[in-house]
Amino acid sequence: MKIFVWVLLLANALFFAVMQWGGLSAPDGSAAQPPLHEEKIALLSAPQGEPPAVLPASAPASAPLEGPMPLAGKPDALCMEWSEFSGTDLARATAALSALQLGDKLDRREVEYTIGYWVYIPPVKDKVSINQKIAQLKARGISEYFVVSEAGPWQNAISLGVFRTQEAAQHFLDELRRTKDVRSAQVGERASKLKMAIFMLNGLDAATATKLGEIQKDFAGSELKEVTCALTR
Numbered sequence: 001m002k003i004f005v006w007v008l009l010l011a012n013a014l015f016f017a018v019m020q021w022g023g024l025s026a027p028d029g030s031a032a033q034p035p036l037h038e039e040k041i042a043l044l045s046a047p048q049g050e051p052p053a054v055l056p057a058s059a060p061a062s063a064p065l066e067g068p069m070p071l072a073g074k075p076d077a078l079c080m081e082w083s084e085f086s087g088t089d090l091a092r093a094t095a096a097l098s099a100l101q102l103g104d105k106l107d108r109r110e111v112e113y114t115i116g117y118w119v120y121i122p123p124v125k126d127k128v129s130i131n132q133k134i135a136q137l138k139a140r141g142i143s144e145y146f147v148v149s150e151a152g153p154w155q156n157a158i159s160l161g162v163f164r165t166q167e168a169a170q171h172f173l174d175e176l177r178r179t180k181d182v183r184s185a186q187v188g189e190r191a192s193k194l195k196m197a198i199f200m201l202n203g204l205d206a207a208t209a210t211k212l213g214e215i216q217k218d219f220a221g222s223e224l225k226e227v228t229c230a231l232t233r
Contacts, residue, residue: 077203079229080212082222084111084196087161088144089172089219096215097199100208107200116194117169119176121158121185123148133158133184140180160185164196168221175220202229 085093097106124130130147137145137158146159160176163169169187176182201212216224 077229078206078209079227080201080204080209080224081198081227082201082212082216082224083198084164085199085219085222086163086194086196089161089222090197093197093199093219093222096218100211102201102204102208105202105204107202109198109200110195111198113164113194113196115189115191116162116164117166117187118162118190119160119169119173119185119187120154121160123154123156125156127156130156130158137182140182142176142180142182162190162192162194163221164194165221171221 082093100106121133124133134145134147137143137160142160144161148154148157148159160182161169161172163172166187166189173185173187176185204212213224216222
């Protein structure tokens with residue numbers, strides 16, 4: 001009996017020693033926590049020489065561009081005015097421009113003058129003489145003419161063309177003499193209403209403008225010039 005008591009006391013001593021050293025769980029089932037050593041606790045700091053991380057800010061919106069961007073590689077359009085035409089020159093110029101196929105880039109307007117010049121064959125005495133003159137003109141390839149029929153000093157005269165300036169009329173007469181061998185025609189001033197056509201050419205490229213300059217050489221007395229383009233929206 002005494003031996004049993006001593007064994008029980010020894011077992012309790014061993015159990016108590018184990019509980020103190022943390023080798024077994026506490027009676028409530030929780031693990032024994034080792035004691036904290038406060039003198040060994042230190043806060044971690046950022047490594048020397050490295051700035052603290054900063055979250056990137058949102059990128060600012062792009063600044064607006066100053067002024068419109070130019071269209072790269074696009075040549076400037078040209079606007080031109082070609083004047084002034086009537087009679088056969090008007091028909092020839094219209095045909096030449098039609099060959100360029102300008103479409104809505106071509107426009108035409110008319111101006112009216114009260115005094116002009118004409119190239120004419122002086123009045124003849126009767127209808128027989130008129131018919132002879134007309135036959136001679138047709139034989140020389142001239143189909144544009146007009147016989148003055150109203151009474152007055154120009155009755156029975158044959159008009160071959162009407163012009164705004166004396167220079168243009170003289171040039172036309174010189175061409176008739178040189179190419180058609182017309183000798184009886186002359187230049188005179190004629191008080192009448194004279195309508196002249198002016199061609200407006202808008203938005204031409206450089207190649208078309210060059211072609212137009214070549215065509216203009218066949219129309220001595222006409223004026224071809226560059227003008228300011230009208231602004232459109």
